[in-house]
Amino acid sequence: MSKHQSTIKEIAAALNVAISTVSRALSNDPRIGLRTRMRVNEMAKALHYIPNPAAKSLRKQDALSIGIVLPQLREEFFSLALNGIEDAFEGKGYNIFITQSRDKMEREAKATNYFLNNRVNGVIASISAETTDYQHFRELQEFGVPLVFFDRIPTNFPTHCVRSNVEDGVLKAMEYLSKKNIKNIALLNGPKTLGISQERLRGYLSALKVFNFKPTPGFIRYTDFSRENIDRIMTDIWFNTDEKPEAILAFNDYVALNAMQWCKKNGIKPNEDVFFVSFANLPITDYLDHPPAASLEQYAYLMGEKAAKLMISLLEDESVRYENNYQEIIMDTELVVHI
Amino acid sequence: MSKHQSTIKEIAAALNVAISTVSRALSNDPRIGLRTRMRVNEMAKALHYIPNPAAKSLRKQDALSIGIVLPQLREEFFSLALNGIEDAFEGKGYNIFITQSRDKMEREAKATNYFLNNRVNGVIASISAETTDYQHFRELQEFGVPLVFFDRIPTNFPTHCVRSNVEDGVLKAMEYLSKKNIKNIALLNGPKTLGISQERLRGYLSALKVFNFKPTPGFIRYTDFSRENIDRIMTDIWFNTDEKPEAILAFNDYVALNAMQWCKKNGIKPNEDVFFVSFANLPITDYLDHPPAASLEQYAYLMGEKAAKLMISLLEDESVRYENNYQEIIMDTELVVHI
DNA sequence: CTGTTAGCGCGTTCAC
DNA sequence: GTGAACGCGCTAACAG
Numbered sequence: 001m002s003k004h005q006s007t008i009k010e011i012a013a014a015l016n017v018a019i020s021t022v023s024r025a026l027s028n029d030p031r032i033g034l035r036t037r038m039r040v041n042e043m044a045k046a047l048h049y050i051p052n053p054a055a056k057s058l059r060k061q062d063a064l065s066i067g068i069v070l071p072q073l074r075e076e077f078f079s080l081a082l083n084g085i086e087d088a089f090e091g092k093g094y095n096i097f098i099t100q101s102r103d104k105m106e107r108e109a110k111a112t113n114y115f116l117n118n119r120v121n122g123v124i125a126s127i128s129a130e131t132t133d134y135q136h137f138r139e140l141q142e143f144g145v146p147l148v149f150f151d152r153i154p155t156n157f158p159t160h161c162v163r164s165n166v167e168d169g170v171l172k173a174m175e176y177l178s179k180k181n182i183k184n185i186a187l188l189n190g191p192k193t194l195g196i197s198q199e200r201l202r203g204y205l206s207a208l209k210v211f212n213f214k215p216t217p218g219f220i221r222y223t224d225f226s227r228e229n230i231d232r233i234m235t236d237i238w239f240n241t242d243e244k245p246e247a248i249l250a251f252n253d254y255v256a257l258n259a260m261q262w263c264k265k266n267g268i269k270p271n272e273d274v275f276f277v278s279f280a281n282l283p284i285t286d287y288l289d290h291p292p293a294a295s296l297e298q299y300a301y302l303m304g305e306k307a308a309k310l311m312i313s314l315l316e317d318e319s320v321r322y323e324n325n326y327q328e329i330i331m332d333t334e335l336v337v338h339i
Numbered sequence: 340m341s342k343h344q345s346t347i348k349e350i351a352a353a354l355n356v357a358i359s360t361v362s363r364a365l366s367n368d369p370r371i372g373l374r375t376r377m378r379v380n381e382m383a384k385a386l387h388y389i390p391n392p393a394a395k396s397l398r399k400q401d402a403l404s405i406g407i408v409l410p411q412l413r414e415e416f417f418s419l420a421l422n423g424i425e426d427a428f429e430g431k432g433y434n435i436f437i438t439q440s441r442d443k444m445e446r447e448a449k450a451t452n453y454f455l456n457n458r459v460n461g462v463i464a465s466i467s468a469e470t471t472d473y474q475h476f477r478e479l480q481e482f483g484v485p486l487v488f489f490d491r492i493p494t495n496f497p498t499h500c501v502r503s504n505v506e507d508g509v510l511k512a513m514e515y516l517s518k519k520n521i522k523n524i525a526l527l528n529g530p531k532t533l534g535i536s537q538e539r540l541r542g543y544l545s546a547l548k549v550f551n552f553k554p555t556p557g558f559i560r561y562t563d564f565s566r567e568n569i570d571r572i573m574t575d576i577w578f579n580t581d582e583k584p585e586a587i588l589a590f591n592d593y594v595a596l597n598a599m600q601w602c603k604k605n606g607i608k609p610n611e612d613v614f615f616v617s618f619a620n621l622p623i624t625d626y627l628d629h630p631p632a633a634s635l636e637q638y639a640y641l642m643g644e645k646a647a648k649l650m651i652s653l654l655e656d657e658s659v660r661y662e663n664n665y666q667e668i669i670m671d672t673e674l675v676v677h678i
Numbered sequence: 679c680t681g682t683t684a685g686c687g688c689g690t691t692c693a694c
Numbered sequence: 695g696t697g698a699a700c701g702c703g704c705t706a707a708c709a710g
Contacts, residue, residue: 002482002483003482003483005458005482007702007703007704008703008704009703009704017681018680018681018682019681019682019703019704019705020680020681020682020683020704020705020706021680021681023703023704023705023706024680024705031679031680032679032680033679033680036679036680048482050455050456050482051456051704052397052456052458052702052703052704053456053457054393054394054396054397054402054457054458054702054703054704055397055686055702055703055704055705056703056704056705057393057686057704058391058393058397058686058687058688058702058704059685059686059703059705059706060686060705061686063393072418073412073418073421074415074418074419074422076413079411079412079413079418080413082412083413083441086439095453098437098438099437100425102422114434117389117390117391117392118392118393119344119391119393141341142341142342143341143342143344143387144341144342257626260626261625261626264628284623286600287596287599287600287627288626288627288628289603289627289628289629290628346686346687347687347688348687348688356696356697357696357697358687358688358689358697358698359688359689359696359697359698359699360695360696360697362687362688362689362690363689363690363696366689370695370696371695371696372695372696375695375696390687390688391686391687393686393687393688394686394687394688394689394702395687395688395689396702397687397688397701397702397703397704398687398688398690398701398702399688399689399702400702
C-alpha cells in the first residue's frame, strides 16, 4: 500500500498546535522553542510529511527556478554547456528546467511559454536552427523575465548574451590555412538563419581580402545539418563547380565530420586532398584517427558557466536589469591544430 | 517596462462578472454563454492573462508531470533515449522534468526527492554508476509513484523495467570472436555496482564454457569510466599479466574508444593486435575510421520510447500498478560488425 | 514563544 | 446562465 503524503495541517492536528507553529518550526524560525521544534520534526517524519512546492510558490509568488532551452542535447557542445550551467547554479537553490527545441521553432516557443506560465526567474537559451521570429522570447522580456543567450544568439534582438568571437576565430583558421599556402577555401556554413552563420560568413569574406584568398563562385554554402543535405552540397562543390577547394571551413565539428565521411566514400582523402577546419573542438573528436586538421575551441562548458553566472548576476542585482543596458560577453576562441 | 501577469480575478473585475464565470469561460464550460465567453477571452488577451499552473495543480492535486533521471546527457546513449521518451509523451499533456545524476548517487537522490515533492505522476530512471542504496527510489514506490527503469536497472529491486538482453548479447559477441578463432578474451567491464556489469560478467563466464575459451587471471576488470582508470587497467592487462588478450569485450563504446586510444598511444594496433567488441553501437562511432570491430546495437531511442510507453500504460491503467506485478521488457541486441 | 486570520490563484459545489 | 463562498497547502501579518 502506498504511503500518504501529509500536510502541515495534519501535523498540527496530531500535535494539537497551530498550523503556523508547524510551518515556523519546519522553516527553523528562531521564535519556536527547541522542544516544540523537535516534536514537530519527529511528527513530520512519522507522518511522511513532504512540503508542497506548488503551495509554497503560490504563496510566496516565487519558486526560484530557471528555464533552459537548448537545440539538441545530443550535440556534445550543448550537453557540456548544460553541465557548466548546472554547476554554476549549484547550491544557489534554483530549480533548473531543461528543454530541447530539437531545432524546431515550435518546440522552442512551447518551452518558453511553459516557462512564462510557470513564472521562472530567468531563461537561458541557445536558439533553434529554424528560429527567425523571436516573438516568444520578446514576450519573456516584456514580462520582465531576464534572458541570457549563448552561442546561438538572435540577430537584431537586444539581449544579454555570451558568444564566441567568431569572426576572429575564422581569421585564425584562415591564417592557419594561409601559412600552409592554401588559398582556395570553401565555407560549409550552418543555416542562414543563424547569426553565428552570418558571422562566419563575414569572417570568411574579410579573410579573403586580408590573406588574398581567391573567391570562387559556389564555395559559400549553407547546410541544415542533415547528412543528406551535407552530402548533396559536397557533391555539388566537388563535381559541379569549376574548381575544387583545397580546404573547407566547416560550421562545426559535426558538419566537418559528415563532410569528411562524404569524402571517404568518394575516394577523397580528408586533410590530404582537402583540408578541414571547423568550430567547437569537441572532446569526441579526440577519438578520431583523422579529426579535422584544426578546430576552434569554444569552451562549451565555460560558455554555459558564464551564461549562468551572468544570469545569476541579473537575478541578484535587479538594478542591472531594468536599464536598456545589455551585457555582451565575448569569448575568444583558440585554434587547436591536430595536424 | 514589463507587462503585468494578471489573474482571473482581474479579468472578472474588469468585466464586472464573477471570478467563477471567468474560470468557466476560460475552460470552455458549456454553461457559459457565447457572448460572455468571447468577452472574457478578449479581456484575457488584453490583460495578458497567463494561467498559473501552481495554483491549478494545488487545486486539482495533480499536475501531469513526469520526472526523468539519467546518468549523463553527454553520453549519446542517454540523450538518444531521452529523445525517445520525449517523443512518446508528445501530445499526452505531461511536463517532462529532465535531470542528470552525473553518476553521483547524491545528485540522483536529490532529483528523486525533488520529484517526490513536486508530486510527479511517474519517474523514469537509469541509475548512476555510484548507486548501491536504492532508498530514494524505494521511497517513490512507497508513495505510490510509478517507476520505470531502463538500461541501468537496480539489482534485487522489484520494479518495472526495460532492459537489453545483455547475456545473450555477450554470447553473440563471443561467438563472433570464436569464429575468428580468438580464444583469449578480456572483459573490460563497467562499475561492479551496476547490474548490467554483472550481466556482462555472467554472459562472459558462460561463454567461456560454451566456446571453450581460456580463462586468464586478471582478464576480468572493472572501470569507473574515467580515462585515467581505463588507462591504468589497460597497462595492467598488457604489461602485468602473464598473457596478452587477443580481444577485449568492452562495457560500451566509450570504454572501448578510451581503451583503443590507450592502444594507439602504446603502439598497439586496435582490431589488429587486439580486437575490440563493445555495447551500444552509438551513431558517433560512424565517424571513426577505426570503430570497435563489432558493437551490440541496443537501440537507445527505442529503449527510451518503450520505457515511456510502459510508463504511459501504468499511468492510464491504474489497475496494473497496485498488484505486485512488475513488467519487464527485454530487448534483443544485434551484433553490428564493422570489420 | 504561540495562535488567529487572511489570502496567494484557481476550480468547484451550491445556490439563485 | 451566473454568482458567492469555500478550500487546496502554505506563509506572513497581527495579536497576545
